[in-house]
Amino acid sequence: DADVTQTPRNRITKTGKRIMLECSQTKGHDRMYWYRQDPGLGLRLIYYSFDVKDINKGEISDGYSVSRQAQAKFSLSLESAIPNQTALYFCATSDPKPGLAGLGGYNEQFFGPGTRLTVL
Amino acid sequence: AQSVAQPEDQVNVAEGNPLTVKCTYSVSGNPYLFWYVQYPNRGLQFLLKYITGDNLVKGSYGFEAEFNKSQTSFHLKKPSALVSDSALYFCAVRDRGSTLGRLYFGRGTQLTVWP
Numbered sequence: 001d002a003d004v005t006q007t008p009r010n011r012i013t014k015t016g017k018r019i020m021l022e023c024s025q026t027k028g029h030d031r032m033y034w035y036r037q038d039p040g041l042g043l044r045l046i047y048y049s050f051d052v053k054d055i056n057k058g059e060i061s062d063g064y065s066v067s068r069q070a071q072a073k074f075s076l077s078l079e080s081a082i083p084n085q086t087a088l089y090f091c092a093t094s095d096p097k098p099g100l101a102g103l104g105g106y107n108e109q110f111f112g113p114g115t116r117l118t119v120l
Numbered sequence: 121a122q123s124v125a126q127p128e129d130q131v132n133v134a135e136g137n138p139l140t141v142k143c144t145y146s147v148s149g150n151p152y153l154f155w156y157v158q159y160p161n162r163g164l165q166f167l168l169k170y171i172t173g174d175n176l177v178k179g180s181y182g183f184e185a186e187f188n189k190s191q192t193s194f195h196l197k198k199p200s201a202l203v204s205d206s207a208l209y210f211c212a213v214r215d216r217g218s219t220l221g222r223l224y225f226g227r228g229t230q231l232t233v234w235p
Contacts, residue, residue: 004163035225040129042210042227043164058222090163108154109223111163 003027004112006091012118019078021115023091030095032074033109034058034066037088046089049074081119089115122147124213126226133201133233141196141229143211153194154212154223155185164210170194181205201233 004025013019023032030051035043035058045058047066055066063085067075078085092109123146133139145151152171156164168179175187185196194211208230212223 040227043225045222048222092164108166108169109164110166111156113161113163 004091004093004110006089006112006115008115009113010116012120013081014120015082017081017119019081019117021076021089021091021117023074023076023112025072025091025093025110025112027093027095027110028071029093029110030071031093032068033092033094034064034074034076035090035092036060036085037090037114043090046076078117078119081117083119086117086119089117122213122215122224124211124224124226126209126211126229128229129227130230130232133231135203135233135235136200139198139201139205139231139233141209141211141231143194143196143226144192145194145211145213146192147213147215150216151194152214152216153185153187155179155183155194155196156210156212156225158208158210158228160207167196167209203233203235206231206233 007022033048034046036046037043044060046060046064047058049055049068052068052071065077091112094107094109125144127142131141154169155167157167158164167183168177168185170177170187178184183196183198185194187194208228210228211226214223
């Protein structure tokens with residue numbers, strides 16, 4: 001979806017290096033997510049943010065950190081990359097339906113094109 | 121606990137034949153259910169969702185899915201497959217009563233439609 005962009009699209013790095021993956025969106029959504037995709041494992045949630053002041057760990061947050069610089073920007077950092085962090089990383093956004101904010105809403109998530117990260 | 125199972129890693133079907141991609145789910149309350157498709161080197165694209173109401177949901181590209189509460193299933197279907205439907209398909213679920221709005225994804229099913 002062109003409304004959600006990720007940079008870089010591909011990155012090769014070495015073990016121990018610090019890496020930042022960036023996500024920007026023009027959809028005006030408050031909610032943003034970072035997932036990683038590994039073959040045969042589907043998508044696993046790393047971190048999510050429901051607004052600029054709200055950051056939550058997902059199921060596989062160890063070794064990762066995030067920063068929500070603005071409503072439109074959500075960055076994922078690998079402080080010291082290791083080979084098993086080689087994966088495809090996706091950013092996504094969503095917004096609850098009006099009137100359903102208290103229940104988390106049900107709108108679908110919109111995904112960026114992904115960043116393919118290789119850690120040697 | 122919330123989870124999604126896609127029991128088939130791969131589904132192969134001939135062009136023009138009907139296709140089914142299976143999904144079963146587990147949630148503590150009532151579900152919202154989603155199907156996404158991923159084409160090579162692309163992000164996930166939303167296909168359809170079940171929120172409430174009619175158990176048969178129609179989505180993009182001629183796909184539809186049927187919600188079956190008793191079998192906790194949400195199978196994706198298409199009456200006549202196209203070669204261009206070949207892609208990776210993901211089912212996802214979230215608990216309607218959850219305030220977090222998180223989606224839980226299945227592992228994906230690779231659909232191959234041959235000419």
